[in-house]
Amino acid sequence: MSQHRAAASRDTPGNAARKPGAGRHGAKHRVARRNTPSSTQVVGLTAALAAAAGAVGFSHSSLASPTQANSAVNVAALSMGSGQLSDLTTARIERRQLATRDSSRVELSGADLTKKQAAADRTAKARAAKLDATRALTTKRATALAKAKAAADAAEEKLRTSATRCEMMISGYHITATFGQGGGRWARNHTGTDFAAPIGTPIRSVMKGEVVSAEFAGAYGRQVRVRHEDGTETWYNHMSKFSVSVGETVYAGDQVGAVGVTGNTTGPHLHFEVRPDAGEPIDPMPWLRSHCGLNP
Template sequence: MAKHRFSRRSANRRTQLIGLTAALAAAAGTTTVGLASSSSGPANASGSTGLNPSQAEALTAARIDRRELGSRDASRIDLSLASTRKAAADAAAKQRAAKLAANASLAQRRALALAAAKAAAARKAAAQAKALAEAKAEAKAKAEAIRRANAAKAAKEKAEAAPRVVLPTTGYHLTARFGQGGSRWARDHTGLDFAAPQGTPVRSVMAGKVIQAAFAGAYGRQVKVRHTDGTVTSYSHMSEFDVSVGDTVKAGTMVGRIGMTGNTTGPHVHFEVLPGGGSPINPAPWLREHGVTP
């Protein structure tokens, strides 16, 4: 009896040991677990594995747990890899975005610099064009001023060179003309008679030199002036002399006054023009040629 109880206890212990071994084997990934048993032990209930149904279930559960643990580990690894890859992708995307932003900023700065350079060049060109236009205008104005000054100078020199001519008196009326006949003259009239009130100034018609200032018979008090071209002008019948022989006169210089000396019937000045000091010519055309009309 005691022997049979011991045998049963030994069998139970062996079964428990086998189950524990199977569980450990399952945890370690072992697919087949076998323990040596005594020849006197009972036969294995699970065939070649030597596991009873409870141990087989434990082994299956251990395998399932191991698979699930491996699956969870693989999932954790996949998630870790995915997270790492996502972080790397995010970092690369940020780098690309930063590079694109830097390129865009550089392009914008270059565009702004180019626009500024173009604007500066345009301003410089406009300033140069304005300066050139102002210089041209100034040069043109200076040239025009010089031209006008030269024209004025030439006109002045021409006016000074040309003999200035005035009429021999003022407030007059003509009472006799050149070539006019009459009983008062020994021959036809040799000049123009400018009748005016007694004492009216008589003037030299052009600049020249006095060559006569004396009483001349029928001509009464007479003054003669020789001009630069050799022409001599004569002023007769004056009441007085205001110049002497050798005096230099200008156009308009008073040489005497209207009178009635000599052969005359009223106060007037008898005016003659004698080219080269020779025979008298008609004074009217000569005066007109010199810019005055009697």
């Protein structure tokens, strides 16, 4: 019996390792056992996959292949995360709606800006057109006014230079002596008309003519003589100053001197004489009325 136990002891798997080649075979067997899933693990994985497949509507009790197992796992994961997917989809939709609203606001803002710009352009064009019209009207009026003024100046110049135009020789006067008047103040009868006025009162040429004399003339004092186109001379006497020179052309109303008391005089006045063809003096009053339409 002891021999049988010893033989049995020698034939046990533990002792088999001592046989030649038994070590390599035993090692391979152990590695195979470690790499092979246990029945418990296989059953658990299968159950999990089956449960996942059942959750997404599959009726399979077992999986035929690893590919089917992976598909089931993916479906189960998608099914288990449907709530998160729904939240994600909702967030994306909200973001798209927000972007659409923002885009609409931008488009509306751009449209409003375009309308406002167009309105501003129309207003600017209307103002520019109104300004142009005002300028054109102003220019037209200025041109017309300039033409009218030029015409008026020309007419005035023509009238001023007319040989027949007449102006009163003096203003602010009163007559103190007439033509032909006699008395102790003159060596002979008075040869003109005296127009008394303050010293310095302007004396003017009665008509257009040429200055033929501007000098001191004895009893006449400072004297200016003007010859007119018909040959008649007018004399201006007793002046305090000369305003013209010999050879100068004067027109009706041009100043030739000023009232004074030079020569044979008892007070400031203008002694005015009219001498046709530079000859003997005549009464100035009828001549002023007939030739000039003046009535001193």
